[in-house]
Structures are given as structure tokens and as C-alpha cells.
Amino acid sequence: MGDMKKKVLVLEGSPRRGNTALVTDWVLEGLGKKGVEVRRVRVCELNIAGCQECFGCRAEKRRAGCQQDDDMLELYDLIVDADLVIWTSPIFCWGVTSQLKAVVDRCFALLKGESLVKGSNWALILTAGGDHYDGADLAVEMFRRLAEFGKANYLGQLVVPSCSEPGVLKRRQEVVESARRFGRELRSQIIG
Numbered sequence: 001m002g003d004m005k006k007k008v009l010v011l012e013g014s015p016r017r018g019n020t021a022l023v024t025d026w027v028l029e030g031l032g033k034k035g036v037e038v039r040r041v042r043v044c045e046l047n048i049a050g051c052q053e054c055f056g057c058r059a060e061k062r063r064a065g066c067q068q069d070d071d072m073l074e075l076y077d078l079i080v081d082a083d084l085v086i087w088t089s090p091i092f093c094w095g096v097t098s099q100l101k102a103v104v105d106r107c108f109a110l111l112k113g114e115s116l117v118k119g120s121n122w123a124l125i126l127t128a129g130g131d132h133y134d135g136a137d138l139a140v141e142m143f144r145r146l147a148e149f150g151k152a153n154y155l156g157q158l159v160v161p162s163c164s165e166p167g168v169l170k171r172r173q174e175v176v177e178s179a180r181r182f183g184r185e186l187r188s189q190i191i192g
């Protein structure tokens with residue numbers, strides 16, 4: 001039975017356990033535990049450098065082949081093996097956090113050739129201090145295009161705007177409900 005569980009990898013882009021982690025908790029409540037194995041990875045706790053643009057990865061067709069020896073090597077396997085990858089980030093200056101962007105750029109090593117993430121399922125959770133136009137729209141577009149480029153299935157996004165402090169967010173019941181609903185929708189897309 002264990003082997004039949006769907007693997008869900010959550011790549012957490014915030015440097016703190018704040019709004020995005022809280023919204024992610026609610027999404028995962030909606031996703032449920034039955035039949036899924038969830039692994040949450042806080043990328044800020046890992047040692048992941050930016051892409052060095054050496055193109056060494058191009059020599060390898062069946063693996064990432066990245067020439068840098070850091071924690072990204074383990075993440076490559078997790079990303080390729082996952083039935084669903086949920087990318088999460090607060091919006092920092094009209095984009096995702098630099099910690100998560102390093103992971104995105106290093107994923108370039110998975111997108112060459114036939115793409116090692118072809119047919120994978122990807123989803124996105126964003127929180128923002130402003131509204132959709134203050135950067136969340138751009139981050140959504142980045143992931144949609146990245147997924148399209150890598151032939152991954154982009155399942156959709158949950159964007160929570162106007163986030164101040166996590167304590168305030170907890171009192172916004174409509175956010176809790178929409179996050180749980182998003183989790184249930186993701187579940188139905190990967191399990192049926």
C-alpha cells in the first residue's frame with residue numbers, strides 16, 4: 001500500500017514560518033492524508049546556490065547532470081519523483097524569494113532535451129502584501145510558462161493577497177476556506 005501513495009513535494013520558499021506556511025497548512029488539510037505522502041522542504045534551510053551558467057548539465061540527457069555539489073542534487077530526485085510539486089512563496093519585490101528562485105533556476109537542468117519533468121503535476125501557492133498586481137500576477141506567469149516549457153501539467157494557483165501578519169490571516173475565514181478548497185481540488189486532480 002505504501003508504494004501506491006501519491007508523492008506530494010512542497011517546496012517552501014519563505015524564509016520564515018509565516019503567512020505562506022500557514023496557508024500551506026490549510027491547503028494540506030484540504031488535500032488530506034489518505035493515499036498521499038507529503039514532504040515539506042523549507043528551501044531556506046538548504047544550501048542551494050544559483051545557477052553558474054556552465055551548461056555542464058547539457059551533456060547529461062537522462063539526469064539533471066548539474067555540476068554543482070550542493071543540496072539541490074537531492075531536490076532534483078524529489079522533484080522528478082513527485083506526483084505533485086507544490087511551489088510556495090511570498091512575493092518579494094514582484095517575484096518569488098531569492099531562495100526559491102535559486103531552485104527554479106537550477107531546475108533548468110531538468111528542462112533540457114525531452115524534459116525530465118514531462119507529465120509532472122505542478123501547483124503554486126503565493127501570499128502577497130499587496131494585491132494581485134503587486135507581483136503575484138508575474139510569479140504566476142513565470143510558473144505557468146516554466147511548466148509549459150518543461151511539459152509539466154500546471155494545475156493552478158492559490159494567491160492570497162493583502163497579507164500582513166500571520167495572526168491577522170488566521171482570522172480571515174474566507175482564506176482558510178479557499179485554501180482548504182484548493183487542497184481538495186488538487187487531491188481530486190492527482191487521485192480522482
Ligand SMILES: Cc1cc2nc3c(=O)[nH]c(=O)nc-3n(C[C@H](O)[C@H](O)[C@H](O)COP(=O)(O)O)c2cc1C
Pocket residue numbers: 014015016017018019020021089090091092093094095127128129130131134135136163164
Ligand atoms: C523583502 C520583501 C519584499 C516584499 N515585496 C512585495 C511585493 O513586491 N509585492 C507584494 O505584494 N508584497 C510584498 N511583500 C510582502 C510579502 O509578500 C507578504 O507579507 C507575505 O505574505 C509574507 O509571507 P511569509 O510570512 O510567508 O514570509 C514583501 C515583503 C518583504 C519582506
